[in-house]
Amino acid sequence: MALELLKERWSSAINVLKVGAVKEEGGTRASAITVGGQTTLPFLLDEGGMPHRPVVAMEIFDVAPLEWPVSLLEPFGDAVKDPVKWAKKCINEFKADLICLTLKGTHPEAENISADKAVELVKNMLKEISTPLIIIGSGDKEKDNDVLARCSQATKGENCLFGLAAQDNFKTLVASCMADDHCIIADSPIDINIAKQVNILITDMGFKPEKIAMHPSTAALGYGMEYVYSIMERSRLAAFVGDKMLAMPFIIFVGQEAWKVKEAAANVADEPGWGDERMRGPLWEAATAVAMLHAGADILVMRHPEAVATVKRSIDSMMKGNND
Amino acid sequence: MSTKYTLELRPDKKEIKVSKGENLLACAIKAGVYLNSSCGGDGVCGRCKVLIKKGDYKTEPTGRLTSEEKKKGYVLACLTTIQGDLTVHIPKESKLDLAKISDGDAQFLRLKGIYSEAEEADAGKAIIDESIYSHSPLATKVYLQPPLPTLEDSISDLERLYRELRKTRDIPIMQTGLTNIKRLGSLLRHSNWKITATLGKRNETTEIVVIEPGDTSNRNLGVAFDIGTTTVTGQLVNLNTRKILGTKATYNKQVAFGSDVISRIIYATEEHGLERLHHAVVDNMNDIIRVLIEETKLNLTDIMGVMCAGNTTMIHLLLRVDPTFIRREPYVATANFVPVIRAAEVGIKIHPRGLLACVPGVSTYVGGDITAGVVASGIANEAKTTLLIDIGTNGEIALGNREWLVCCSASAGPAFEGSGVTCGMRATKCAIQGVKIKDRQDGIKLTTIKGGKPCGICGSGYIDILAELFRNGIMNKNGKINREIKSKRVREGKDGLEYVVCWKEESEADSDIVISEADIENLKCSKGAIYSAAATLLKKVGLTFKDIDQVMIAGGFGTNIDIDKAIMIGLLPDIDRAKFKFIGNSSLVGSREILLSYQAMEKAEEIARKMTYIELSVEPRYMDEYVASLFFPHTDLDKFPSVKEAIRGVRSK
Structure with a gap:
């Protein structure tokens, strides 16, 4: 007798988040990116729908990240010195779905690049590339409130995704994104309650919940990833039974976490037993990313082209219902 | 150390002789002037702020005072040592208002419940029917007239007493101390075989606590205590009639050594710490008993029993039992069930042979106060x-x-007891207890306990303020004050934004009464x-x-x-x-x-x-x-x- 599998059905769906705007919508993107809309846990396509596949954004910096390990810098060559060139390479050669521009150089303790310069770069970037854009601040609250607000204003109509809005610093960014019709990333420190609280605080200001992506924090493989996994799973389960304040798609910064750990970054000369870092690093990043996909990630922000390629293949395969 | 200096404390005009290098906070306590000190003298809470008028002193640097205050000559008493004759002014907000025990004060202490509607004030009724428990007090007096011994009935005096007692009630196990036995023979004969025996329940055993000549059975009093971390309350009861004769409350004097149980346990480990804490609470209890007796014009020696409900630490300190292990993992108390002892053993002044019992506790952190609460509820x-x-x-x-x-x-x-918050105070006279914000700009209506000018905010006041700030959109769901509100009451303060609840001019305080974002976080x-x-x-x-x-x-x-x-x-x-x-x-x-x-x-x-x-x-x-x-x-x-x-x-x- 055939065994009938029990199927879980949920009453609510994840929000549909659209990043980028085409000409008719007031932007200049060739096409927008749409994620979310799931009515099932990741890739359980027999139980519900996953109308939009997860996407991969590649992360680039406004200043060359010379602190990156050689194995990560190598594939980009000289392009890392020119953000626009770098972005184009990611899109054209490495098939990034969209670009995540991190304005690291604006940090007062880094290059302290001015808001004017940042605005110029962002405008130029949008002119030169056709994919939607994610714009991330340097992490310095005061500077971000200046830089991101200016960037938001300068890119009005493009429907960019701005981050990060956190519990202790969200008002300025929310107000800007609301005025200029952008999307926003709500950040929280691996805590489902705080994740929800940030979403409530943002929507309390009148911001549309459909324009929020959640960042529940990211951890690399071997560094507490399972904790993030369980928080994401709990959020999803709550959303599926109707919690609107946890129904936002997830954005996960895989690259920055994976490349922080020595298992990915150390070169073989220092760790002879670990094998070639040119293979090990991308694998570490890809493994982290795939695990995050299974936790429910909608937008992965990644770094290494090979890891990106692996993950994109994996998404293809899993979207076919191939869960092997 | 032999050099003696004079320390003058204003505005109380108290003077004491002190030695070089002595701590100012400790000296003030010695002089009977109690300062606020939530941290127990660690220089952390910044509440023992005093103003040096003149004299020599050394003080350690602290971030708890603004540079303006430092310039004016303010120091933290706990960080200051005496180096010569010294005159110190103690501002009102630094002074721990060890309220005198009086009806008025007791009524408005933290334990407002004693005279509250919930408890039907004057009658002091429990919320449940008191008659569900049989009347069998901690100490019972029985008037006895045993038959004179004869050659036919020649059992001993003590057995005669037991036999007489057993005629009146069923007492399986009885015992008497040697002191009573020694006096028994002559006492019976001198009193013409008319005596009153006080029986005490000491766990399963009934003890003859004391034997007195004549009939004193109608004079049998007891005092019930609630020993709180902050407040000590006592109630004088007629043990025969169950009538409440008076209720008094006072601040726990231990507050001077730290505002919470943990800082007191730490203080107990210091030299003389345990003794001081013990004496502080015993003093509190004796004070309350004394005032109750004075007012009712009854006799101290008619108080035959005292019952104490308190958290585990309070009971340890009362009994002078080292509480150290309470705060060390796995958090074990020395005793949760304390046997009945003689009150005099811990220094409680009632009848010299009167009893003291403690309500049993559940665990180290759930003491007899909650057991008593469960009984009462x-x-x-x-x-x-x-x-x-x-x-x-x-x-x-x-x-x-x-x-x-x-x-x-x-x-x-x-925080809800008014500690650890900028303008917090206990629910006593002049505390803001009710708040209504009429409009976002400025309108606010305050009510204080007893209606005076406000000098701080108590717990119920804080609940009102939070609710009002929230309801009016002045504070968001996260507890952050909305910067965009156009009101002169919202301003930048020491710890982020703050909201002015009461302007200095309209208050009794030395500065504006505010609630800061840090306070909100705390609450x-x-x-x-x-x-x-x-x-x-x-x-x-x-x-x-x-x-x-x-x-x-x-x-x-x-x-x-x-x-x-x-x-x-x-x-x-x-x-x-x-x-x-x-x-x-x-x-x-x-x-x-x-x-x-x-x-x-x-x-x-x-x-x-x-x-x-x-x-x-x-x-x-x-x-x-x-x-x-x-x-x-x-x-x-x-x-x-x-x-x-x-x-x-x-x-x-």
Whole structure:
């Protein structure tokens, strides 16, 4: 007798988040990116729908990240010195779905690049590339409130995704994104309650919940990833039974976490037993990313082209219902 | 060290001789001037601020004073040592108002419940029917006229006494001390075989406490105490008639050595620390007894028994038992069930042979005060499932009915008792207890206890302020003040934004009375701890707030809180308001019940044994519940439907 599998059905769906705007919508993107809309846990396509596949954004910096390990810098060559060139390479050669521009150089303790310069770069970037854009601040609250607000204003109509809005610093960014019709990333420190609280605080200001992506924090493989996994799973389960304040798609910064750990970054000369870092690093990043996909990630922000390629293949395969 | 200097304390005009290098805070206490000191003299809380008028001193640097204050000559007393003759001015806000014991003050202390509507003030009735426990007080006096011995009836004096007693009541085990036996022979003959024996229940045994000549059986008094971390309350009771003869409350003098139990346990480890703490509370109790006796014009020696309900640490300190191990893992108390002892052994001045008993505790962090509370509330006898919340520093929570009982202790912190917050004070004269914000710009209506000019904010005042700030959109759900509000009351302060509740000119305080974002954070943690502890306890037994038949709020503080506002900020669950009952100082009521009935004592022991203690720190769900509660009113707004409705209404305006 055939065994009938029990199927879980949920009453609510994840929000549909659209990043980028085409000409008719007031932007200049060739096409927008749409994620979310799931009515099932990741890739359980027999139980519900996953109308939009997860996407991969590649992360680039406004200043060359010379602190990156050689194995990560190598594939980009000289392009890392020119953000626009770098972005184009990611899109054209490495098939990034969209670009995540991190304005690291604006940090007062880094290059302290001015808001004017940042605005110029962002405008130029949008002119030169056709994919939607994610714009991330340097992490310095005061500077971000200046830089991101200016960037938001300068890119009005493009429907960019701005981050990060956190519990202790969200008002300025929310107000800007609301005025200029952008999307926003709500950040929280691996805590489902705080994740929800940030979403409530943002929507309390009148911001549309459909324009929020959640960042529940990211951890690399071997560094507490399972904790993030369980928080994401709990959020999803709550959303599926109707919690609107946890129904936002997830954005996960895989690259920055994976490349922080020595298992990915150390070169073989220092760790002879670990094998070639040119293979090990991308694998570490890809493994982290795939695990995050299974936790429910909608937008992965990644770094290494090979890891990106692996993950994109994996998404293809899993979207076919191939869960092997 | 032999050099003696003069320390003058203004405005009290007290002078004492001190030695070089002595600590200013310690000297002030020695001089009988008590300063606020939440941290117990560690230089952390910044509440013992004093102004040096003239003289030599050394003081350690501190970030607790603004540079302006330092320039003016302010120092923290606990960080200052005396180097010569010194004149010091003590500002009002630094002084610990060790209120004199009087009706007026007692009425408005933290334990307002003693004279509250919830407890039917003057009668001081318990909320349950007192007659459910038989009348069998801690000490009973029996007048006896044993038949004279003859050659035919020649049993000994003591056996004669026992035989006579057993005629009146069933006493299986009886004992008498040597002191009484020594005096018995001549006492019986000199009193013409008319004597009064005082019987005391010492656990299973009945003891002949004392034998007096003549008939004194109608003079049998007892005192029930609630020994709180902050306040000590005593009630004089006629043990024969169960009539309450008077109630007095005073601040716990131990406050001078730290405001919470942990800092006191630490202080107890210092040289003479335990002794000082012990003497402080014994002094408190003797003071209360003395005043009660003076006012009622009764005799001290007619007080035959004292019953004490208090948390485990308070009982340890009262008995002068080292409390060190209470705060060390695995947090074990020396004793939760303390046998009945002679009151004189710890220095309580009543009849020299009078008894002292303590209400048994459940665990190290759920003391006899909560057991007494459970006895008083009657939840252990009820079919209704009841949640009992004692809102205090140690936020004890009990849940159950006559079939089962569980309890836990939530470290809520002292914020709602007015400690650890910028302008906080205890619920005493001049404290702001009610707040209504009429408009966002400026309009605010304050009510103070006894109606004077405000000098600070007490717990119920803070609940009102939070609810009003929230309701008016001045504070967001996260507890942050809205910078965009156009009101001169919103301004940049020392700890982020602050809201001016009362201007200096309209107050008795030395500066504007404010609530800062840091205060709000502190209060948010307190209310979150209480709500989440209750929620966790319910979940642990598979219930929700909806399943609760009634919620009893205990603690003096609980008698004058606005239920709607407490729900608005998420301190109390959003359920039918009719289910809430204020029971005032349940610990004192329980203490009295137990003083008056051995059956109630047995009930207390049964409760203490049967109540399951849930340690929240090892409960994985608790942290989750706690973080969810750190929001106004709660992360899950659906748990607070009436608040959801109320704030929707405000927004649509």
